[in-house]
Amino acid sequence: MNYRSNLEQVLSENRFAVTAEIGPPKGSDSNKIREKGEMLRRCADAFNVTDNQTAVVRMSSMAGCCILLNMNLEPVMQVACRDRNRIALQSDVLGAAAIGVKNILCITGDHQSFGNHPDSKGVYDVDSVQLIQIIKNMRDEGIFQSGDEILSGRPDVVIGAAANPFTDSYEISLDRLEKKIRAGVDFIQTQTVFNIDKFNRWMDEVRSQGLDEKVHVLAGVTPLKSLKMTERMKYHVPGVDLPDEIFERMKKSTDPKKEGYNISLDIINEIKKIKGVHGVHITALFWEDIIPTLVKESNLLPRL
Amino acid sequence: MIITKQKEFDDLLSHIGEGPVFIVGCSECATLCHTGGEEEILAMKDTLRKKNINVTGYVILEPACNLQNDKRLLRKHEKEIGNAKKILVLACGNGVQTVSEILDGFEVIPGTDTLFLGEIKHANEFEKRCSLCGECIQDIFGGICPISRCPKNMLNGPCGGLKDGKCEINSDMDCAWDLIYKRLKKSGQLHLIKYIIKPKDWSKSNEMKSRI
Numbered sequence: 001m002n003y004r005s006n007l008e009q010v011l012s013e014n015r016f017a018v019t020a021e022i023g024p025p026k027g028s029d030s031n032k033i034r035e036k037g038e039m040l041r042r043c044a045d046a047f048n049v050t051d052n053q054t055a056v057v058r059m060s061s062m063a064g065c066c067i068l069l070n071m072n073l074e075p076v077m078q079v080a081c082r083d084r085n086r087i088a089l090q091s092d093v094l095g096a097a098a099i100g101v102k103n104i105l106c107i108t109g110d111h112q113s114f115g116n117h118p119d120s121k122g123v124y125d126v127d128s129v130q131l132i133q134i135i136k137n138m139r140d141e142g143i144f145q146s147g148d149e150i151l152s153g154r155p156d157v158v159i160g161a162a163a164n165p166f167t168d169s170y171e172i173s174l175d176r177l178e179k180k181i182r183a184g185v186d187f188i189q190t191q192t193v194f195n196i197d198k199f200n201r202w203m204d205e206v207r208s209q210g211l212d213e214k215v216h217v218l219a220g221v222t223p224l225k226s227l228k229m230t231e232r233m234k235y236h237v238p239g240v241d242l243p244d245e246i247f248e249r250m251k252k253s254t255d256p257k258k259e260g261y262n263i264s265l266d267i268i269n270e271i272k273k274i275k276g277v278h279g280v281h282i283t284a285l286f287w288e289d290i291i292p293t294l295v296k297e298s299n300l301l302p303r304l
Numbered sequence: 305m306i307i308t309k310q311k312e313f314d315d316l317l318s319h320i321g322e323g324p325v326f327i328v329g330c331s332e333c334a335t336l337c338h339t340g341g342e343e344e345i346l347a348m349k350d351t352l353r354k355k356n357i358n359v360t361g362y363v364i365l366e367p368a369c370n371l372q373n374d375k376r377l378l379r380k381h382e383k384e385i386g387n388a389k390k391i392l393v394l395a396c397g398n399g400v401q402t403v404s405e406i407l408d409g410f411e412v413i414p415g416t417d418t419l420f421l422g423e424i425k426h427a428n429e430f431e432k433r434c435s436l437c438g439e440c441i442q443d444i445f446g447g448i449c450p451i452s453r454c455p456k457n458m459l460n461g462p463c464g465g466l467k468d469g470k471c472e473i474n475s476d477m478d479c480a481w482d483l484i485y486k487r488l489k490k491s492g493q494l495h496l497i498k499y500i501i502k503p504k505d506w507s508k509s510n511e512m513k514s515r516i
Binding site: 164 | 460
Protein backbone atom coordinates (compact mmCIF):
# COMPACT_ATOMS: atom_id res chain seq x y z
CA MET A 1 0.00 0.00 0.00
CA ASN A 2 1.16 3.49 -0.81
CA TYR A 3 1.17 5.89 2.05
CA ARG A 4 1.23 9.63 1.70
CA SER A 5 3.66 10.00 4.56
CA ASN A 6 5.69 8.13 7.10
CA LEU A 7 3.28 9.30 9.80
CA GLU A 8 0.32 7.96 7.83
CA GLN A 9 2.04 4.60 7.47
CA VAL A 10 2.80 4.29 11.19
CA LEU A 11 -0.79 5.23 12.06
CA SER A 12 -2.36 2.99 9.41
CA GLU A 13 -0.30 0.01 10.50
CA ASN A 14 -1.62 0.56 14.03
CA ARG A 15 1.77 1.18 15.50
CA PHE A 16 1.94 3.65 18.37
CA ALA A 17 3.08 6.90 16.72
CA VAL A 18 5.33 9.61 18.11
CA THR A 19 5.37 13.17 16.84
CA ALA A 20 7.45 15.95 18.34
CA GLU A 21 7.23 19.69 18.07
CA ILE A 22 9.98 21.84 16.67
CA GLY A 23 9.24 25.49 17.34
CA PRO A 24 10.92 27.75 14.78
CA PRO A 25 13.29 30.42 16.13
CA LYS A 26 12.44 34.04 16.79
CA GLY A 27 14.87 34.97 14.05
CA SER A 28 16.16 33.79 10.70
CA ASP A 29 18.88 31.45 11.92
CA SER A 30 18.18 28.18 10.10
CA ASN A 31 20.72 26.38 12.30
CA LYS A 32 18.27 26.55 15.19
CA ILE A 33 15.94 24.27 13.27
CA ARG A 34 18.79 22.05 12.05
CA GLU A 35 20.13 21.59 15.57
CA LYS A 36 16.73 20.58 16.93
CA GLY A 37 16.10 18.35 13.91
CA GLU A 38 19.44 16.59 14.32
CA MET A 39 18.89 16.13 18.04
CA LEU A 40 15.44 14.60 17.51
CA ARG A 41 16.31 12.44 14.49
CA ARG A 42 14.96 8.92 14.99
CA CYS A 43 13.03 10.03 18.10
CA ALA A 44 9.74 10.64 16.29
CA ASP A 45 7.89 9.69 13.11
CA ALA A 46 7.24 13.29 12.14
CA PHE A 47 7.96 16.74 13.48
CA ASN A 48 5.40 19.50 13.90
CA VAL A 49 6.64 22.89 12.83
CA THR A 50 4.47 25.47 14.55
CA ASP A 51 2.96 28.49 12.82
CA ASN A 52 3.70 31.59 14.93
CA GLN A 53 2.44 29.80 18.02
CA THR A 54 0.88 31.93 20.76
CA ALA A 55 0.78 34.66 18.11
CA VAL A 56 4.47 35.44 18.54
CA VAL A 57 6.32 36.15 15.29
CA ARG A 58 8.78 33.40 14.43
CA MET A 59 10.33 31.94 11.31
CA SER A 60 7.54 30.72 9.04
CA SER A 61 6.27 27.22 9.39
CA MET A 62 6.84 26.47 5.71
CA ALA A 63 10.47 27.60 5.83
CA GLY A 64 11.00 25.43 8.92
CA CYS A 65 9.46 22.47 7.07
CA CYS A 66 11.73 23.09 4.09
CA ILE A 67 14.83 22.98 6.32
CA LEU A 68 13.68 19.68 7.87
CA LEU A 69 12.91 18.20 4.45
CA ASN A 70 16.45 19.00 3.34
CA MET A 71 17.63 16.95 6.32
CA ASN A 72 15.39 14.05 5.32
CA LEU A 73 13.13 14.56 8.29
CA GLU A 74 9.37 14.46 7.89
CA PRO A 75 7.57 17.63 8.94
CA VAL A 76 3.97 18.26 9.92
CA MET A 77 3.31 21.80 8.76
CA GLN A 78 1.03 23.65 11.14
CA VAL A 79 -1.22 26.21 9.52
CA ALA A 80 -3.14 28.77 11.58
CA CYS A 81 -6.19 30.59 10.27
CA ARG A 82 -5.38 33.69 12.31
CA ASP A 83 -2.92 35.29 9.89
CA ARG A 84 -4.07 34.38 6.39
CA ASN A 85 -7.24 34.49 4.36
CA ARG A 86 -8.44 31.61 2.20
CA ILE A 87 -6.36 32.79 -0.76
CA ALA A 88 -3.08 32.75 1.18
CA LEU A 89 -3.96 29.53 3.03
CA GLN A 90 -4.65 27.61 -0.17
CA SER A 91 -1.57 29.07 -1.83
CA ASP A 92 0.54 27.85 1.10
CA VAL A 93 -1.01 24.39 0.90
CA LEU A 94 0.01 24.18 -2.77
CA GLY A 95 3.47 25.55 -2.00
CA ALA A 96 3.97 23.16 0.89
CA ALA A 97 2.95 20.16 -1.21
CA ALA A 98 5.30 21.37 -3.95
CA ILE A 99 8.35 21.35 -1.67
CA GLY A 100 7.47 17.91 -0.30
CA VAL A 101 5.42 18.55 2.83
CA LYS A 102 3.19 15.50 3.37
CA ASN A 103 1.35 16.37 6.57
CA ILE A 104 -0.55 19.58 7.30
CA LEU A 105 -2.16 20.38 10.65
CA CYS A 106 -5.02 22.88 10.60
CA ILE A 107 -5.62 25.11 13.59
CA THR A 108 -7.63 28.27 14.11
CA GLY A 109 -4.73 29.77 16.08
CA ASP A 110 -4.16 31.51 19.39
CA HIS A 111 -5.72 34.95 19.44
CA GLN A 112 -3.34 37.76 18.48
CA SER A 113 -3.95 39.49 21.81
CA PHE A 114 -1.75 36.83 23.48
CA GLY A 115 1.28 37.42 21.29
CA ASN A 116 3.98 40.01 20.72
CA HIS A 117 1.86 42.06 18.31
CA PRO A 118 -1.39 42.56 20.23
CA ASP A 119 -2.15 45.59 18.02
CA SER A 120 -2.45 43.45 14.90
CA LYS A 121 -5.66 42.62 13.03
CA GLY A 122 -6.60 38.96 13.10
CA VAL A 123 -7.78 37.49 9.80
CA TYR A 124 -9.97 34.48 10.72
CA ASP A 125 -11.48 34.32 7.25
CA VAL A 126 -12.04 30.60 7.79
CA ASP A 127 -11.87 28.40 10.90
CA SER A 128 -10.01 25.13 11.39
CA VAL A 129 -13.01 22.96 10.48
CA GLN A 130 -13.43 24.87 7.24
CA LEU A 131 -9.69 24.70 6.49
CA ILE A 132 -9.75 20.91 6.90
CA GLN A 133 -12.60 20.72 4.40
CA ILE A 134 -10.87 23.10 2.00
CA ILE A 135 -7.66 21.02 1.98
CA LYS A 136 -9.61 17.77 1.64
CA ASN A 137 -11.45 19.15 -1.37
CA MET A 138 -8.19 20.38 -2.89
CA ARG A 139 -6.67 16.93 -2.41
CA ASP A 140 -9.57 14.64 -3.26
CA GLU A 141 -11.73 16.69 -5.62
CA GLY A 142 -9.09 18.92 -7.17
CA ILE A 143 -11.03 22.08 -6.42
CA PHE A 144 -10.34 25.27 -4.53
CA GLN A 145 -12.74 26.64 -1.93
CA SER A 146 -14.42 28.76 -4.60
CA GLY A 147 -15.11 25.68 -6.72
CA ASP A 148 -12.46 26.68 -9.24
CA GLU A 149 -10.45 23.76 -10.54
CA ILE A 150 -6.85 22.97 -9.60
CA LEU A 151 -5.00 22.73 -12.90
CA SER A 152 -1.69 21.08 -12.18
CA GLY A 153 -1.08 18.94 -9.14
CA ARG A 154 -3.42 18.26 -6.24
CA PRO A 155 -1.79 18.59 -2.82
CA ASP A 156 -1.50 14.98 -1.67
CA VAL A 157 -1.24 15.63 2.05
CA VAL A 158 -2.35 13.95 5.25
CA ILE A 159 -4.64 16.29 7.16
CA GLY A 160 -4.32 16.85 10.89
CA ALA A 161 -6.09 18.98 13.46
CA ALA A 162 -6.14 19.68 17.17
CA ALA A 163 -8.71 18.73 19.79
CA ASN A 164 -9.15 19.86 23.36
CA PRO A 165 -10.44 17.13 25.70
CA PHE A 166 -10.43 19.61 28.60
CA THR A 167 -12.95 22.13 27.41
CA ASP A 168 -16.10 22.89 29.45
CA SER A 169 -18.09 19.85 28.38
CA TYR A 170 -17.41 16.56 26.64
CA GLU A 171 -20.46 17.25 24.51
CA ILE A 172 -18.95 20.40 23.01
CA SER A 173 -15.54 18.81 22.59
CA LEU A 174 -16.92 15.67 20.96
CA ASP A 175 -19.25 17.58 18.64
CA ARG A 176 -16.30 19.54 17.40
CA LEU A 177 -14.13 16.43 16.97
CA GLU A 178 -16.92 14.73 15.08
CA LYS A 179 -17.23 17.79 12.84
CA LYS A 180 -13.52 17.75 12.10
CA ILE A 181 -13.78 14.07 11.19
CA ARG A 182 -16.66 14.75 8.82
CA ALA A 183 -14.71 17.66 7.34
CA GLY A 184 -12.00 15.14 6.45
CA VAL A 185 -9.32 15.09 9.12
CA ASP A 186 -6.96 12.08 9.17
CA PHE A 187 -5.28 12.53 12.55
CA ILE A 188 -5.75 14.53 15.72
CA GLN A 189 -3.20 15.85 18.17
CA THR A 190 -4.82 16.72 21.47
CA GLN A 191 -4.15 19.53 23.87
CA THR A 192 -1.41 18.62 26.34
CA VAL A 193 -2.61 15.99 28.81
CA PHE A 194 -1.96 16.64 32.48
CA ASN A 195 -5.35 15.58 33.77
CA ILE A 196 -5.21 11.90 32.88
CA ASP A 197 -8.57 11.07 34.51
CA LYS A 198 -10.36 13.66 32.47
CA PHE A 199 -8.54 12.53 29.34
CA ASN A 200 -9.54 8.94 30.06
CA ARG A 201 -13.19 9.92 30.34
CA TRP A 202 -12.92 11.90 27.11
CA MET A 203 -11.48 8.85 25.36
CA ASP A 204 -14.38 6.76 26.77
CA GLU A 205 -16.71 9.16 24.99
CA VAL A 206 -14.59 9.07 21.83
CA ARG A 207 -14.78 5.27 21.77
CA SER A 208 -18.46 5.12 22.65
CA GLN A 209 -19.19 7.22 19.57
CA GLY A 210 -16.81 5.08 17.50
CA LEU A 211 -14.71 8.11 16.64
CA ASP A 212 -11.42 6.33 17.37
CA GLU A 213 -12.22 4.11 14.38
CA LYS A 214 -12.54 7.13 12.14
CA VAL A 215 -9.53 9.18 13.13
CA HIS A 216 -6.10 8.62 14.66
CA VAL A 217 -5.76 10.28 18.04
CA LEU A 218 -2.35 11.35 19.32
CA ALA A 219 -2.33 12.56 22.92
CA GLY A 220 -0.38 15.70 23.70
CA VAL A 221 2.46 15.49 26.24
CA THR A 222 4.46 18.39 27.63
CA PRO A 223 7.26 17.85 30.15
CA LEU A 224 7.21 20.52 32.84
CA LYS A 225 10.62 22.10 33.14
CA SER A 226 10.14 24.26 36.21
CA LEU A 227 7.66 25.44 38.79
CA LYS A 228 7.36 28.73 36.92
CA MET A 229 6.36 26.93 33.75
CA THR A 230 3.90 24.81 35.75
CA GLU A 231 2.28 27.97 37.10
CA ARG A 232 2.10 29.45 33.64
CA MET A 233 0.50 26.30 32.25
CA LYS A 234 -1.97 26.11 35.12
CA TYR A 235 -3.11 29.69 35.15
CA HIS A 236 -2.25 31.41 31.89
CA VAL A 237 -2.33 29.06 28.92
CA PRO A 238 -5.83 28.84 27.41
CA GLY A 239 -7.29 25.36 27.16
CA VAL A 240 -4.81 23.65 29.52
CA ASP A 241 -6.10 21.68 32.52
CA LEU A 242 -3.30 21.13 35.02
CA PRO A 243 -4.70 19.42 38.13
CA ASP A 244 -3.76 20.54 41.66
CA GLU A 245 -2.16 17.15 42.30
CA ILE A 246 0.48 17.72 39.61
CA PHE A 247 0.94 21.30 40.72
CA GLU A 248 1.59 20.08 44.27
CA ARG A 249 4.03 17.44 43.07
CA MET A 250 6.03 20.14 41.27
CA LYS A 251 5.79 22.51 44.23
CA LYS A 252 7.01 19.99 46.80
CA SER A 253 9.84 18.67 44.69
CA THR A 254 13.41 19.66 45.46
CA ASP A 255 14.29 18.97 41.82
CA PRO A 256 11.33 20.27 39.78
CA LYS A 257 13.03 19.51 36.46
CA LYS A 258 13.41 15.85 37.41
CA GLU A 259 9.87 15.76 38.82
CA GLY A 260 8.47 17.30 35.64
CA TYR A 261 10.24 14.68 33.60
CA ASN A 262 8.90 11.88 35.85
CA ILE A 263 5.38 13.24 35.52
CA SER A 264 5.71 13.07 31.72
CA LEU A 265 6.93 9.49 31.93
CA ASP A 266 3.94 8.59 34.13
CA ILE A 267 1.54 10.34 31.76
CA ILE A 268 2.96 8.62 28.66
CA ASN A 269 2.70 5.25 30.42
CA GLU A 270 -0.93 5.95 31.31
CA ILE A 271 -1.69 7.14 27.77
CA LYS A 272 -0.22 3.96 26.28
CA LYS A 273 -2.79 1.93 28.23
CA ILE A 274 -5.78 3.80 26.82
CA LYS A 275 -7.63 2.02 24.06
CA GLY A 276 -8.11 4.09 20.94
CA VAL A 277 -5.08 6.35 21.45
CA HIS A 278 -2.75 5.92 18.49
CA GLY A 279 0.28 7.81 19.67
CA VAL A 280 1.74 10.75 21.53
CA HIS A 281 2.60 14.22 20.39
CA ILE A 282 5.43 15.65 22.49
CA THR A 283 5.73 19.39 22.87
CA ALA A 284 8.76 20.16 25.02
CA LEU A 285 8.69 23.93 25.19
CA PHE A 286 12.30 25.20 25.34
CA TRP A 287 13.33 21.73 26.46
CA GLU A 288 13.57 19.71 23.26
CA ASP A 289 16.77 18.01 24.41
CA ILE A 290 14.75 16.00 26.93
CA ILE A 291 12.77 14.26 24.17
CA PRO A 292 15.40 11.61 23.22
CA THR A 293 15.60 10.39 26.84
CA LEU A 294 11.84 10.64 27.31
CA VAL A 295 10.98 8.51 24.27
CA LYS A 296 13.71 6.02 25.13
CA GLU A 297 12.61 5.56 28.73
CA SER A 298 8.97 5.34 27.65
CA ASN A 299 9.97 2.41 25.44
CA LEU A 300 8.87 4.23 22.31
CA LEU A 301 12.09 3.48 20.41
CA PRO A 302 13.08 2.54 17.82
CA ARG A 303 11.12 4.63 15.32
CA LEU A 304 11.08 3.76 11.62
CA MET B 305 -27.04 51.38 17.93
CA ILE B 306 -23.63 52.80 17.00
CA ILE B 307 -21.57 52.77 20.17
CA THR B 308 -19.07 55.58 20.63
CA LYS B 309 -16.66 56.58 23.35
CA GLN B 310 -15.45 60.11 23.91
CA LYS B 311 -11.75 60.58 23.20
CA GLU B 312 -9.44 61.54 26.06
CA PHE B 313 -9.64 65.29 26.56
CA ASP B 314 -5.85 65.77 26.37
CA ASP B 315 -5.80 63.96 23.01
CA LEU B 316 -8.56 66.24 21.77
CA LEU B 317 -6.73 69.34 22.98
CA SER B 318 -3.68 68.53 20.87
CA HIS B 319 -5.93 68.55 17.78
CA ILE B 320 -8.01 71.52 18.76
CA GLY B 321 -5.03 73.78 19.43
CA GLU B 322 -6.17 77.33 20.13
CA GLY B 323 -9.60 77.02 18.52
CA PRO B 324 -12.00 78.67 18.17
CA VAL B 325 -14.31 75.68 18.01
CA PHE B 326 -17.83 74.95 16.84
CA ILE B 327 -19.26 71.77 18.36
CA VAL B 328 -21.56 69.33 16.57
CA GLY B 329 -23.50 66.66 18.45
CA CYS B 330 -26.04 64.02 17.48
CA SER B 331 -29.55 63.43 18.77
CA GLU B 332 -29.50 59.67 18.33
CA CYS B 333 -26.76 57.15 19.15
CA ALA B 334 -24.23 59.63 20.55
CA THR B 335 -26.93 61.10 22.82
CA LEU B 336 -27.84 57.62 24.11
CA CYS B 337 -24.16 56.75 24.56
CA HIS B 338 -23.67 60.01 26.48
CA THR B 339 -20.91 61.05 24.11
CA GLY B 340 -22.57 63.71 21.97
CA GLY B 341 -25.88 64.86 23.47
CA GLU B 342 -26.63 68.31 24.85
CA GLU B 343 -25.26 67.47 28.29
CA GLU B 344 -21.91 66.33 26.89
CA ILE B 345 -21.67 69.27 24.51
CA LEU B 346 -22.22 71.76 27.34
CA ALA B 347 -19.66 69.97 29.49
CA MET B 348 -17.17 70.05 26.60
CA LYS B 349 -17.88 73.73 26.10
CA ASP B 350 -17.14 74.43 29.74
CA THR B 351 -13.94 72.43 29.76
CA LEU B 352 -12.69 74.14 26.60
CA ARG B 353 -13.49 77.59 27.98
CA LYS B 354 -11.50 76.79 31.11
CA LYS B 355 -8.57 76.18 28.78
CA ASN B 356 -9.23 79.59 27.22
CA ILE B 357 -10.50 78.05 24.00
CA ASN B 358 -13.43 79.94 22.57
CA VAL B 359 -16.51 77.94 21.58
CA THR B 360 -18.43 79.89 18.93
CA GLY B 361 -21.58 77.79 19.20
CA TYR B 362 -23.00 74.29 18.91
CA VAL B 363 -25.72 72.29 17.22
CA ILE B 364 -27.28 68.87 17.77
CA LEU B 365 -27.97 67.24 14.43
CA GLU B 366 -31.05 65.01 14.15
CA PRO B 367 -29.27 62.67 13.53
CA ALA B 368 -25.75 63.50 12.25
CA CYS B 369 -25.88 60.83 9.53
CA ASN B 370 -28.75 62.54 7.67
CA LEU B 371 -27.07 64.67 4.99
CA GLN B 372 -29.97 66.82 3.77
CA ASN B 373 -31.26 67.51 7.27
CA ASP B 374 -27.74 68.34 8.48
CA LYS B 375 -27.39 70.90 5.66
CA ARG B 376 -30.57 72.61 6.83
CA LEU B 377 -29.59 72.61 10.51
CA LEU B 378 -26.01 73.74 9.93
CA ARG B 379 -27.17 76.62 7.72
CA LYS B 380 -28.89 78.12 10.78
CA HIS B 381 -25.47 78.35 12.48
CA GLU B 382 -23.61 79.74 9.49
CA LYS B 383 -22.23 82.72 11.39
CA GLU B 384 -21.01 80.75 14.43
CA ILE B 385 -19.41 78.19 12.14
CA GLY B 386 -17.80 80.99 10.16
CA ASN B 387 -16.20 82.32 13.35
CA ALA B 388 -14.67 78.95 14.16
CA LYS B 389 -11.46 77.40 12.89
CA LYS B 390 -12.18 73.86 14.02
CA ILE B 391 -15.33 71.78 13.99
CA LEU B 392 -15.45 69.26 16.83
CA VAL B 393 -17.89 66.45 16.03
CA LEU B 394 -19.28 64.49 18.96
CA ALA B 395 -20.96 61.81 16.85
CA CYS B 396 -19.97 58.50 15.24
CA GLY B 397 -17.51 58.12 12.37
CA ASN B 398 -20.40 58.49 9.96
CA GLY B 399 -21.47 61.77 11.54
CA VAL B 400 -17.93 63.14 11.23
CA GLN B 401 -17.94 62.43 7.50
CA THR B 402 -21.40 63.81 6.81
CA VAL B 403 -20.38 67.02 8.56
CA SER B 404 -17.06 67.25 6.69
CA GLU B 405 -18.94 66.68 3.44
CA ILE B 406 -21.04 69.76 4.16
CA LEU B 407 -18.47 72.01 5.84
CA ASP B 408 -15.97 72.07 3.02
CA GLY B 409 -12.80 73.95 3.92
CA PHE B 410 -13.03 73.49 7.69
CA GLU B 411 -10.81 71.34 9.84
CA VAL B 412 -13.09 68.64 11.24
CA ILE B 413 -12.01 66.82 14.41
CA PRO B 414 -13.63 63.55 15.55
CA GLY B 415 -14.39 63.85 19.25
CA THR B 416 -15.28 60.20 19.75
CA ASP B 417 -14.02 56.76 18.81
CA THR B 418 -16.64 54.63 17.10
CA LEU B 419 -16.51 51.16 18.62
CA PHE B 420 -19.23 48.89 17.31
CA LEU B 421 -22.86 48.26 16.54
CA GLY B 422 -24.22 47.10 19.82
CA GLU B 423 -26.81 46.84 22.50
CA ILE B 424 -27.36 49.09 25.52
CA LYS B 425 -27.31 46.61 28.37
CA HIS B 426 -27.64 49.15 31.15
CA ALA B 427 -26.93 52.87 31.24
CA ASN B 428 -23.39 53.32 29.92
CA GLU B 429 -22.90 49.57 29.43
CA PHE B 430 -22.76 48.36 25.84
CA GLU B 431 -22.08 45.09 24.07
CA LYS B 432 -21.19 44.42 20.45
CA ARG B 433 -23.90 42.63 18.52
CA CYS B 434 -23.42 43.14 14.78
CA SER B 435 -20.49 43.40 12.35
CA LEU B 436 -22.55 44.55 9.35
CA CYS B 437 -21.39 41.50 7.39
CA GLY B 438 -24.03 41.87 4.69
CA GLU B 439 -25.70 38.48 5.09
CA CYS B 440 -27.39 37.59 8.35
CA ILE B 441 -26.98 33.92 9.22
CA GLN B 442 -28.13 34.03 12.83
CA ASP B 443 -30.95 31.58 12.15
CA ILE B 444 -28.46 28.71 12.41
CA PHE B 445 -26.91 30.07 15.59
CA GLY B 446 -30.00 30.57 17.70
CA GLY B 447 -30.03 34.33 17.12
CA ILE B 448 -26.50 34.82 18.45
CA CYS B 449 -23.93 36.11 15.99
CA PRO B 450 -20.52 34.40 16.19
CA ILE B 451 -19.07 36.74 13.57
CA SER B 452 -19.62 39.65 15.93
CA ARG B 453 -19.27 37.97 19.29
CA CYS B 454 -16.49 35.43 18.82
CA PRO B 455 -13.09 37.17 18.57
CA LYS B 456 -12.03 34.48 16.10
CA ASN B 457 -15.25 34.80 14.03
CA MET B 458 -15.68 31.05 14.28
CA LEU B 459 -18.60 29.56 12.38
CA ASN B 460 -17.76 26.08 13.65
CA GLY B 461 -16.84 26.83 17.23
CA PRO B 462 -16.02 26.99 20.00
CA CYS B 463 -12.23 27.01 20.01
CA GLY B 464 -10.20 25.18 22.63
CA GLY B 465 -10.00 28.29 24.78
CA LEU B 466 -13.56 28.12 26.16
CA LYS B 467 -13.40 28.01 29.94
CA ASP B 468 -16.32 28.10 32.38
CA GLY B 469 -18.47 29.63 29.67
CA LYS B 470 -16.02 32.49 29.13
CA CYS B 471 -13.81 33.54 26.24
CA GLU B 472 -10.07 32.85 26.38
CA ILE B 473 -9.17 36.43 25.57
CA ASN B 474 -11.24 38.01 28.33
CA SER B 475 -12.76 36.18 31.26
CA ASP B 476 -15.41 38.91 31.55
CA MET B 477 -16.73 38.03 28.13
CA ASP B 478 -19.18 35.19 27.55
CA CYS B 479 -18.05 32.68 24.94
CA ALA B 480 -20.44 33.21 22.02
CA TRP B 481 -20.39 29.49 21.28
CA ASP B 482 -21.28 28.58 24.83
CA LEU B 483 -24.28 30.90 24.50
CA ILE B 484 -25.18 29.36 21.13
CA TYR B 485 -25.11 25.86 22.64
CA LYS B 486 -27.29 26.82 25.60
CA ARG B 487 -29.72 28.69 23.39
CA LEU B 488 -30.09 25.94 20.78
CA LYS B 489 -30.57 23.39 23.54
CA LYS B 490 -33.39 25.44 25.02
CA SER B 491 -35.11 25.86 21.67
CA GLY B 492 -34.71 22.19 20.77
CA GLN B 493 -32.51 23.01 17.78
CA LEU B 494 -29.24 21.44 18.88
CA HIS B 495 -29.09 19.45 15.64
CA LEU B 496 -28.03 22.70 13.95
CA ILE B 497 -24.65 22.43 15.71
CA LYS B 498 -23.86 19.37 13.61
CA TYR B 499 -23.81 21.23 10.31
CA ILE B 500 -20.41 22.18 8.98
CA ILE B 501 -20.90 25.82 8.18
CA LYS B 502 -19.16 26.81 4.96
CA PRO B 503 -16.76 29.77 4.81
CA LYS B 504 -18.62 33.04 4.87
CA ASP B 505 -19.43 34.86 1.65
CA TRP B 506 -17.69 38.16 2.29
CA SER B 507 -18.66 39.44 -1.17
CA LYS B 508 -21.95 40.38 0.47
CA SER B 509 -20.22 42.46 3.11
CA ASN B 510 -19.81 46.17 3.56
CA GLU B 511 -16.26 45.84 2.22
CA MET B 512 -17.70 45.30 -1.25
CA LYS B 513 -20.83 47.42 -1.04
CA SER B 514 -20.57 51.07 -0.16
CA ARG B 515 -23.82 52.24 -1.77
CA ILE B 516 -27.33 50.95 -2.20
